[in-house]
Amino acid sequence: MKLLAIDCSARLCAACVYDADARKELGREVLDLGKGHAEHLMGVIEAAMKAGGLAFADLGAVSVSVGPGSFTGVRVGVSAARGLALALNVPAIGVSTLEALAAEARVLNGPCTVLAALDGGRGEIQAAVYDDVGAILFVPAVIDLARATLLATEYDAALAGTAAEMIAGSLSGRDNSVGPLGSTADIGVYARLAAGKEPGERPKPLYLREPDAKPQAGFVLPRSG
Template sequence: MKLLAIDCAASLCAACVYDAAAGNELGRQVLDLGKGHAEHLMAVIEAALKASGIGYRDLNAIAVSIGPGSFTGLRVGVSAARGLALALKIPAIGVTTLEALAAEAAAIFAGRAVLAALDAGREEIHAALYDEALALAYGPAVTNLVETTAMAERADAVLAGTAAPLIATAAGHVLDTGPVTSTADIATYARLAAAKGPGEKPKPLYLRGADAKPQAGFILPRQDPKGKQP
């Protein structure tokens, strides 16, 4: 099975082609954009396919990071994955950023629980705890530094994600730590999706609502047909 993996969850706009049967990555393209995923994603996908030497019709599935992460980036990535899957009549498979980060930490610290945690700002942390077999034990959920630190210490968990340094500092002693990035390597998403297989259609994992909201001061009051306000 050959998969195209897409990741727009953070600053990266990334794609790779992965041969699940051989366990090999065939080609990739990764841009560190910050913003502007919508304008660049299809070119990134085309570059990854060209590097792999295969075309769209050779793909058997689409993998995509579903968050938590950038509100707009997740919409772009998931929409592209679902659109391609529909056009090619192949499944789209979602993988969370937290499980991908946890998998990378587990590859370094085998047989340990992993707490994947992202600094979401506003004193919030987006976290998920995985047991020694990488089965989900908690989350994904919005929590805070005190609760996350206590959870990590109770489980004797390896840390992963951008909140890992904050948690280690709050604990006051050295904690084993894997990747401290906001997203995993693109091949990790492909590998995890291949292991999952088809399931529900992916949708963005939003643990917090969008920051952009209508300004109440610009909302005009409704009037009844006689010109009176209700």
């Protein structure tokens, strides 16, 4: 089966095509945008498909990062993946950012339990814990540094994500492996994880906290009647 993986959860706008049977990446395209994923995603997908020598009709599944991450980027990626999957009549498969970071940490450090943690600002950390084969031990949640430190100690976990160094600094006398340190994993990690999943419900964004931008109630017109 050939699979298309998409990630817009952070600064990167990334796509790759992957041969699940051969366990081989066929082509990729990655842009470091910061913003503007909606304007560039289809071009990135087309470039990855071209690099892999594939047509859309060759795809057996579409996968996407569901977050946590950028509210706008995650929404753009999930919408595109669901739209492509519907048009091609193939499954859409969601992979969380935390799950992918933990998988990348196991590639770097060998089999291990991983606390994947993203710095959400305002003292918030978005985190989850996965065991040495990727099974979830602590479900994704918003926690504080004290709780993250306890989790790292309790599970003797390697640390991954943008909050990894912060957590490592609070671990007195412990030497937990640290890395990767990014806000998302390599796009190939998403593809490999998706290839090992059974299709289930359609992917939807994983939002662990409310967006910073909220409607201004003062501008809402009262309903009549």
